[in-house]
Amino acid sequence: MPLLNRVDADPELFRALGDATRRVILDELTDRDGQTLFEICGRLAMKHGLTSSRQAISQHLAVLEGAGLVRTRREGRYKFHHLDTGPLRALVERWPIDREAPP
Amino acid sequence: MPLLNRVDADPELFRALGDATRRVILDELTDRDGQTLFEICGRLAMKHGLTSSRQAISQHLAVLEGAGLVRTRREGRYKFHHLDTGPLRALVERWPIDREAPP
DNA sequence: TTGACAGGCAAGCCGCTACTTGCCTTTACT
DNA sequence: AGTAAAGGCAAGTAGCGGCTTGCCTGTCAA
Incomplete structure (x- = not known):
C-alpha cells in the first residue's frame, strides 16, 4: 500500500x-x-455549451462511480446514473467546519 | 473567462x-x-514518514493559500500558517448531503 | 435480419502539475 | 561583522490525467 x-x-x-x-x-x-x-451529454451541451465528447463523459462517469458518488442501474440497453452524496459525509467530517455563516 | x-x-x-x-x-x-x-516539514516526516522536500511543501502551502484554505501571518523571519475552513462551506452546500448517517 | 441506437474497450497524444535543483533575500544570534 | 536559520524564486524534469480516435459489443425496432 x-x-x-x-x-x-x-x-x-x-x-x-x-x-x-x-x-x-x-x-x-x-x-x-x-x-x-446520452442524456447527460445532450443536456450539458444545451445548458452550458460544453463540448465534451461522449467518451470523455463516459470516463468521467466511471471515475465518479469509482469514487462512489454515482451508482448505476442497467435496464435493457440503457444505463441510468444516480447521484449518491454519501461519500461526501466523510469529507465534511474530516476538517472542522463552522456551520454558521460569518458576519 | x-x-x-x-x-x-x-x-x-x-x-x-x-x-x-x-x-x-x-x-x-x-x-x-x-x-x-519547517515545523510542518518536520512533523509530517516524524508522524507519517513523508519525504516531501521543503520546497514541495512550500508550493503546496501556496496552493492552499490561493484557495483560501490557509491564511498566513508574518512575524520576523517566521511565517505562521493558519487553517481556514471557510471555503469548505461552499462545498458542502453545493450538493445535497443527508446529514444523518445511514444504518 | 438488418440497421440504428446506447454504450464499452484500448491505445495514443498532450498539457498540466508535483517535485527537484540551485541560488538568492531577509532576519536573528553570537 | 559573520554565520546560521527561515523562506522565496525560477527553470527544468517526469509522470499522471483528460481527451481523442477507432473499433467492438449488446439491444431494440422495422
Whole structure:
C-alpha cells in the first residue's frame, strides 16, 4: 500500500471532485437524477455549451462511480446514473467546519 | 473567462483538495494551528514518514493559500500558517448531503 | 435480419502539475 | 561583522490525467 493511503482516506473521492467537468456532471445529476450517458451529454451541451465528447463523459462517469458518488442501474440497453452524496459525509467530517455563516 | 468558470464555482478550492499531501497538511494544521513551514516539514516526516522536500511543501502551502484554505501571518523571519475552513462551506452546500448517517 | 441506437474497450497524444535543483533575500544570534 | 536559520524564486524534469480516435459489443425496432 502506498505511503499516503495510511494517512489520507479515500483519495478517489477527492480525485473525482478535482475535475470541473465531473463537478458539473454532479450538478446535472442533482438537477435531474437517473439520466443516461446520452442524456447527460445532450443536456450539458444545451445548458452550458460544453463540448465534451461522449467518451470523455463516459470516463468521467466511471471515475465518479469509482469514487462512489454515482451508482448505476442497467435496464435493457440503457444505463441510468444516480447521484449518491454519501461519500461526501466523510469529507465534511474530516476538517472542522463552522456551520454558521460569518458576519 | 473560460467556459466552465461560469458554471463551476471556485475551482481552486477543489484543485487544492485534489492532492493527498495537501490534505495531510490540512490535517496537520487541524491538529496544531499556526505552524511554520519547517515545523510542518518536520512533523509530517516524524508522524507519517513523508519525504516531501521543503520546497514541495512550500508550493503546496501556496496552493492552499490561493484557495483560501490557509491564511498566513508574518512575524520576523517566521511565517505562521493558519487553517481556514471557510471555503469548505461552499462545498458542502453545493450538493445535497443527508446529514444523518445511514444504518 | 438488418440497421440504428446506447454504450464499452484500448491505445495514443498532450498539457498540466508535483517535485527537484540551485541560488538568492531577509532576519536573528553570537 | 559573520554565520546560521527561515523562506522565496525560477527553470527544468517526469509522470499522471483528460481527451481523442477507432473499433467492438449488446439491444431494440422495422
